Amino acid sequence: xxxxxxxxxxxxxxxxxxVALAIGLYKAKSDAAxxxxxVRQLEAQIAESEADLRALRAEIARAESPxxxxxxxxxxxxxxxxxxxAALPEDSLARRLPAPEPEAGK
Amino acid sequence: MRPFGGTLSSELGVxxxxxxxxxxxxxxxxxxxxxxxxxxxxxxxxxxxxxSGDPLAAPRGAAAAAIPRAxxxxxxxxxxxxxxxxxxxxxxxxxxxxxEETADALRGVFPDLDRATLVRRLGDRSRxxxxxxxxxxxxxxxHALALGLGGIGFEAEDRRVYxxxxxxxxxxxxxxxxxxxxxxxxxxxxxxxxxAGAAGRAVTLSxxxxxxxxxxxxxxxxxxxxxxxxxxxVLLDGRTGEVLAxxxxxxxxxxxxxxxxxxxxxxxxxxxxxxxxxxIKPFTLAMALQEEVTTTGELFDxxxxxxxxxxxxxxxxxxxxxxxxxxxxxxxxxxxxxxxALRLGGAxxxxxxxxxxxxxxxxxxxxRNEAPLAPRARGRRDVAALGFxxxxxxxxxxxxxxxxxxxxxxxxxxPTLIPRAPEEEIAxxxxxxxxVARQMIAYLRAVVTDGTGAAADVPGLxxxxxxxxxxxxxxxxxxxxxxxxxxxxxxxxxxxxxxxIVVTLDDTGxxxxxxxxxxxxxxxxxxxxxxxxxxxxxxxxxE
Numbered sequence: 001x002x003x004x005x006x007x008x009x010x011x012x013x014x015x016x017x018x019v020a021l022a023i024g025l026y027k028a029k030s031d032a033a034x035x036x037x038x039v040r041q042l043e044a045q046i047a048e049s050e051a052d053l054r055a056l057r058a059e060i061a062r063a064e065s066p067x068x069x070x071x072x073x074x075x076x077x078x079x080x081x082x083x084x085x086a087a088l089p090e091d092s093l094a095r096r097l098p099a100p101e102p103e104a105g106k
Numbered sequence: 107m108r109p110f111g112g113t114l115s116s117e118l119g120v121x122x123x124x125x126x127x128x129x130x131x132x133x134x135x136x137x138x139x140x141x142x143x144x145x146x147x148x149x150x151x152x153x154x155x156x157x158s159g160d161p162l163a164a165p166r167g168a169a170a171a172a173i174p175r176a177x178x179x180x181x182x183x184x185x186x187x188x189x190x191x192x193x194x195x196x197x198x199x200x201x202x203x204x205x206e207e208t209a210d211a212l213r214g215v216f217p218d219l220d221r222a223t224l225v226r227r228l229g230d231r232s233r234x235x236x237x238x239x240x241x242x243x244x245x246x247x248x249h250a251l252a253l254g255l256g257g258i259g260f261e262a263e264d265r266r267v268y269x270x271x272x273x274x275x276x277x278x279x280x281x282x283x284x285x286x287x288x289x290x291x292x293x294x295x296x297x298x299x300x301x302a303g304a305a306g307r308a309v310t311l312s313x314x315x316x317x318x319x320x321x322x323x324x325x326x327x328x329x330x331x332x333x334x335x336x337x338x339x340v341l342l343d344g345r346t347g348e349v350l351a352x353x354x355x356x357x358x359x360x361x362x363x364x365x366x367x368x369x370x371x372x373x374x375x376x377x378x379x380x381x382x383x384x385x386i387k388p389f390t391l392a393m394a395l396q397e398e399v400t401t402t403g404e405l406f407d408x409x410x411x412x413x414x415x416x417x418x419x420x421x422x423x424x425x426x427x428x429x430x431x432x433x434x435x436x437x438x439x440x441x442x443x444x445x446x447a448l449r450l451g452g453a454x455x456x457x458x459x460x461x462x463x464x465x466x467x468x469x470x471x472x473x474r475n476e477a478p479l480a481p482r483a484r485g486r487r488d489v490a491a492l493g494f495x496x497x498x499x500x501x502x503x504x505x506x507x508x509x510x511x512x513x514x515x516x517x518x519x520x521p522t523l524i525p526r527a528p529e530e531e532i533a534x535x536x537x538x539x540x541x542v543a544r545q546m547i548a549y550l551r552a553v554v555t556d557g558t559g560a561a562a563d564v565p566g567l568x569x570x571x572x573x574x575x576x577x578x579x580x581x582x583x584x585x586x587x588x589x590x591x592x593x594x595x596x597x598x599x600x601x602x603x604x605x606x607i608v609v610t611l612d613d614t615g616x617x618x619x620x621x622x623x624x625x626x627x628x629x630x631x632x633x634x635x636x637x638x639x640x641x642x643x644x645x646x647x648x649e
Contacts, residue, residue, distance in 0.1 A: 051191035054173075055244075061185035061269035066319035 174264055175285055175292075176302035178278065180315045181348075181525050185269055187278055187292070189285075189303070192265035193247045195239040197228050201257030205229040208255050212238070215249045228257075240283045241265045266292075272357040274318045276373040277311075277349075277523070279473055280360040288363075289371065291523055293473035312348035312525040317341060320634040321351040328611065328627040329355045332592075335613035338374035338502045339627070341635070344513035344597070344606040346526045349470070351635075352376075352503070377474045379499040380612065383576030384620070385595040386495035387443045388546055389508065390450075391431055393458045395542045399449040402431060402545060408441045415487045419444050419494075435549045436557030438573060440494040447493025452483040455492060461537045462508040463518055464500045471523045476501055495576060502593075506608040509595050512547055512570075513603040515540035551600045562594055562625035564632045566644030570603070571596030571628070573620035578613065588616040594624035598632065599641060607632065 062068070073079040178187040195212075202208050205228035209221050216239055227236040240263070242250070247260055266281045279290015287293035295309060302309050321339045329337040337355035342348060354374040358366035372378065394400045405428040411420040421439050434442030447455060459465050465480040479499040483489045491497045500508075503521050510519045516538035526532065538546075550570035553559040558573040574593035577585035593610040597603045609624045609631075636643045 054177075054188050055190045057177075057185055058188050058190055058267045058269045061188070064184070065270045065273065066316055067271070067273065070319075 172306055173303045174300070175266065175281070176299050176305075177308040178291065178299070179308050179310050180313045180318075181310065181350075182314065183310075184315045186274060186311070186313070186315065188267050188269070189264045190267050191244070192240075192263050193242040193244070194237055194261040194263050195242055195247075195250060196259045196261050197236045197238055198257045198259065199228055199231045199233060199236055202228045203256050208258065211253050211255055212250065212258070215246065215253065237261075266360075268360045270315065271361065272359045273322060274313060274315065274352070275358050275360045276354040276371075276375065277313060277318075277352045277472070278360060280363040287473070289373065289473040290360075291471055291473075294471035294523075310525055311523050312343075312350065313352065313523065314350045314638065316638050317635045318351040318353065320638075321631050322353045322355075322357065324627045324631045324634070325353050325355050325609065326357070328609075328623060332611050332614045332618050332623045334611040334623075336369070336372070336374050336378070337609075337611045338378070339607070339609045339631070340375050340503050340506045340521075341605065341607045341631070342506055342510075342521055343604060344510040344519065345604055346532055347507070347510065347519040347522050348526055349503075349521050349523050350605075352523075373472060373474065374502070374610075374612070376468055376470045376472045376501050376503045377476050379476050379478050379501050379504075380591045380610070381496055381499050381576045381579070382505055382593065383495040383574035383591065384438045384440075384443075385505060385572050385574035385593050385608075386498065387435060387438065387493070388512070388550060388572050389458065389462060390443045390446050390455075390493040391435055391549065392511070392538050392542050392546050393450055393455065394446040395431075395545060396458075396538050397450055397454060400431065400446060405430060406434065406442055406445065408434070408439050410441075412441045412444055412490070414444070414448075414490050415485060417487050419490060432549050432552050435572065436552045438553075438558050443494040444490035447489050448486060450489075450493075452489045455489060456482060458537065459492070459498065461518065461535055462511065463520070463535075464498060464504055464508055468501060468504050468507060468521060470503055470521055478504060495574060502608045502610050505593075505595055506606045509597060509606045509608070511537045512543050512550065512597050513606065514543075516543040547597065547600055547603055550597060554596075558619070558621040559594060559596075559625050561621055562596055562628040564598075564629050564636070564643050566642060567598055567632060567636055568600035569596050569598045569628065569632060570600040571598075571607075571625075573625055574610075575619040575621075590614045590616070590618055592618055592620040592623045594620050594628050596628050605639065 173189045175189050177185060177189070179185055195216075197208075199205075205225045208228050209224035212224060213219055213221060219239060224238060227238060230236060242260070250258065250260075264285060265283075266285060268275070268278060268280070275290075277290055279288065279292035279294075281287050281292050287296045287299075291311065292299065299309050321341060325337050325339045328334075334355075337353075339351065339353040340349060341351040343350060352375050354372065356370045358370040363371065395402070408421065408425045408429050409427075411418055411424075413419070419440050421437070421441055423437065425433055425437050425439055425442075429437070429439065429442060431442075433439070434446075456465075459480065465478055467475040467477040469475065478501070481497070483492055483497070488497050507518060507521045510521075511517060514534055517534035517536045519532055519534055547570055550572060551568065553572050554563050554569050559569075559571050562569050562571055572595055574591075574595065576591045576593075577587055578589040578591055580586045580589070591610065591612055592614045593608065595608045596606070598605050598607070607628055609627045611618075611623050611627075614623050633643055
């Protein structure tokens with residue numbers, strides 16, 4: 001193989017590499033665009049979920065508000081706010097809870 | 107390889123111009139090197155991306171969690187304020203088929219909307235987009251969508267929500283529809299709230315929502331019973347200055363702040379000043395002891411009224427016989443306090459009032475801290491009046507801040523709504539000596555056990571404090587006898603003083619003294635909150 005052939009072979013090889021790189025670049029770019037679109041979609045979903053989560057947290061806070069707890073305490077535990085019972089230690093509440101229901105089969 | 111070698115030249119028998127080919131070779135080598143360097147850079151970047159991920163993607167992750175205004179939570183993490191997704195109802199007038207019919211259909215879902223305004227906006231084709239209603243919940247949006255109206259759309263926006271409704275409304279404040287802060291900590295901590303929102307963090311306040319609820323409940327009941335026009339209450343940890351509860355009455359719902367009256371929205375804890383009356387007397391006694399113009403053993407004859415520059419000073423119930431400092435405070439003697447103030451003199455009195463923080467606005471993180479009305483005394487009459495709480499108007503939170511001297515060995519701590527870190531150094535302004543502060547606790551306890559503040563007592567807790575009943579300014583005489591500003595400023599537990607409570611009721615009727623209307627609020631509140639503070643109270647006697 002003389003030098004001219006070698007040079008031609010190298011040119012062809014270089015050309016093929018350039019073509020392969022161009023195809024690779026195109027594929028990488030299209031993959032990146034697809035991934036970016038996917039990321040954007042995921043971000044939108046996350047933002048949506050976070051908005052839902054914040055709304056749910058607000059609902060929980062509303063349900064756990066002292067005013068709501070007061071109503072539940074009066075209804076289920078018979079504790080009147082400001083009464084002696086309201087100042088009792090936490091463990092004494094167990095005595096006021098309804099007796100546990102017997103398990104089936106016993 | 108010689109791309110421009112001398113083959114042809116040698117064939118023609120010419121001397122090879124190797125010197126001319128050399129620059130070309132160098133250019134090729136340079137090009138090859140440049141390409142090599144470029145490929146190396148690209149390869150390096152590929153390796154970096156493979157092992158460390160895309161550093162540009164990091165801010166994107168944080169941005170997903172960012173909100174315009176941060177959540178606000180209490181000291182135990184209970185959610186007080188949050189930002190939720192909301193929607194604005196919009197219209198593209200060019201696409202609206204019939205403004206009247208569209209307006210009628212929309213009013214079926216939103217009856218509060220004004221029909222004429224709706225029709226005008228829907229028919230205004232000079233505008234591309236018109237906003238019809240703001241702050242809609244997702245459910246309201248669904249209802250509107252179900253109408254299937256042409257030209258009607260929605261824009262996503264954020265809305266501030268206060269899940270506890272009216273609870274702590276004055277402390278939290280509120281924003282307008284565009285989330286601009288208008289009052290409370292929403293305004294006072296605006297920068298911190300925006301910064302924390304961008305970082306996806308919450309802002310923590312020193313408030314305890316359970317204590318807040320108890321204080322507001324008792325304040326509401328008492329204010330209604332006394333026929334007061336307004337009321338305020340503040341409870342703070344006097345050692346750290348952390349405000350645990352801060353209540354104003356009447357209350358309002360910050361979720362619908364626009365519908366509340368100005369009177370209901372008014373913060374009376376930091377934003378309102380009043381002549382405080384006898385709750386100032388403990389400071390007069392402490393000043394006198396500190397300046398050694400009296401002693402704990404001195405006896406006073408207070409049976410005769412005092413007349414200064416033609417103005418009489420008298421006691422509501424004159425003390426018979428000789429009185430001690432303890433009696434002066436327990437029986438709330440104006441004559442005794444005035445005599446001690448006169449011994450001090452105006453200059454020394456003023457210096458103490460300044461160090462007590464009663465002459466400058468407080469620095470509570472609220473939308474507004476009203477400046478006190480504290481003119482300098484112009485004569486003996488003013489000095490005497492200041493001694494028993496007239497001629498100086500300050501806010502309830504300023505009074506609470508001044509009372510911290512009794513739980514900090516005589517030093518004052520500034521009230522704050524920001525929780526202190528465990529090892530945080532707290533700025534203390536020395537005012538009185540620890541001995542004077544201790545002596546004053548004994549006198550303040552006597553007010554509750556043997557004096558005007560008996561209704562504030564909670565057996566087993568050891569409440570110490572002072573009642574205050576100031577006539578409101580106005581009328582031909584300068585003050586109106588039938589209109590009072592009634593208050594109680596307390597410290598507890600007396601055995602190891604730590605907490606401060608101040609309760610005030612505005613515009614109570616004749617005879618409604620602080621001991622009658624404000625002191626019971628303190629007792630009822632403390633009975634409820636003592637377990638939350640890790641304090642025990644004695645069981646009540648059977649009724």
